[in-house]
Amino acid sequence: MTDDLLQAVERYTRTQVAADGLTQTSLPGLTLVRTPAPSKLEHALVRPLLCLVLQGCKQVSIGTTEHRFTAGDSMLVSSNLPTLSRIVVASAAAPYLAVAIELDIPLITELTLLNPDEPITQIERAQAEHELKDAVRRLVQSLDRPHTFAALKGSLLREIHHWLLMGRHGEGVRQLGLPDSHVRRIARAVTLIRSDYTQTLSVTRLATAAGMSRSAFHQHFRTATTLSPLQFQKQLRLIEARRLLQAGGLTASRAAFEVGYESISQFTREYSRLFGLPPGKDRLAARRR
Template sequence: MTTTLLETVRRYADMNADATGIARTPVPGLGLVRATAPSGLQHSISRPLVCLVVQGAKQVTMGPDSLAFSAGDSLLITADVPTVSQITRASVAAPYLSLVLQLDPSVIADLDTDMRAGGGHDHAPVRVEPTEAEVTDAALRLMRLLDRPAAVPVLQGQLVREMHYWLLMGRHGAAIRRLGWPDGHARRIARAVALLRADLRQRLSVGQLADAAGMSPSSFHRHFRAVTSLSPLQFQKQLRLIEARRLMQAEAASASSAAFAVGYESVQQFTREYGRLFGLPPVRDTEAARDRAAA
């Protein structure tokens, strides 16, 4: 990882990171993460993305698989899968810093047609590889673009497209390519996931989700679990609990208001399921998070 990219990411993150360590950018789908101390366990269901670590180290777990990665590595997530992550190396003098870009299936499909590339057979939805020099260079030019706000609307599209191109040409290529297949299982399941994300409070049957994916209910249920590792009901439950946790920790919402905001009708049920996922009941988990932030 070049020192220049590290310096560029650090400068932007130092100036723009919010209280949670997230620095948003005017480029859709591009953000930075900054942390000055190791973190607790962070549960999420991420959209397909690539994460380039420029300083520090992190660990990500999906099911029984655990991946450790650090500066010079890139993490790829090619499906909406539940992960548990933890920043393992960070300090005030040397913060954890990463650049995160959400992958765009339409760009991938367009590039794949132009490249006339093969499909590949590597299906692991979460993986870590060293970051190629071409990806690092494209990321640096994308970051430098942020210093010229007037040029962002004109040039962002081609630079994001270039990053996708080099990712497709690199070690992650076979896995990323599947995201661009319009009739592939990943894209079909993604349509159902988008429906679940659109309103966490709505009740959706497997039949409705299967219709969105263009599958029969039995085929949908099987492929949904194969792609995400969860059933549709388990997936929605984790989405709700993760959002409720964010509301309590980032927006100081009470446990009951967070529960109702994400679609729970019973606070007791919410508390029980929250504890199963995060290891602590809502109030104690929120207090622990505040203690870590104050330390």
């Protein structure tokens, strides 16, 4: 089954893949990845998603924890987390191949409330992993059949989320579905930071959005994201500034002002600390690549 999924992704991405290695499909939130060589380190703030690695190897650091994902592994990002990642095993003959699916939080909430929180045996969890990959395989294979895809995509996404709840990632996914869980409360604050990241946001405003006291908010925010709210906003600004520099062709000073910085020297210092190069040199390096 995994081989069938691998072949489906390999076939679909052979002609569809973009320069960055990502194939955005007609289903929002479903991305296929194909990279023919090891990559450099990339910073990103990742929304809740499931990633199935089918070929090659990817190294991902979240906070102080480092993970390596190889063929057959599944990675769950259960909250809006800053990640540092790079593909470490890939070649033209055997490119890195993966499937990424953004999680549908309202759907998880619905399925969480439908399913009682009963213990799941190891045998059941193993079966859920098998069924999850089979559902992803059928979803990817339907991309080449528009009528079938239009008819089945909703039920297949629902099935994928169901098996996620039943599998080894179930507890982390379930926390996303509980309306009053700490994960969901922090997610409300993260949504506010994402929408207003260029503005100065007080901790009081963020804590209010999360429905927590300031002290509880600080504690749970760091637990969920590995960063303080200020650090989180700073990384979001710098990652967006880098995107503007490399894709939008802006100058460093214009990019800094676009994301909310008032001091160019502070922007340059913090940009260099995060990405290893000052903005101008980093943009030139990206153009050479």
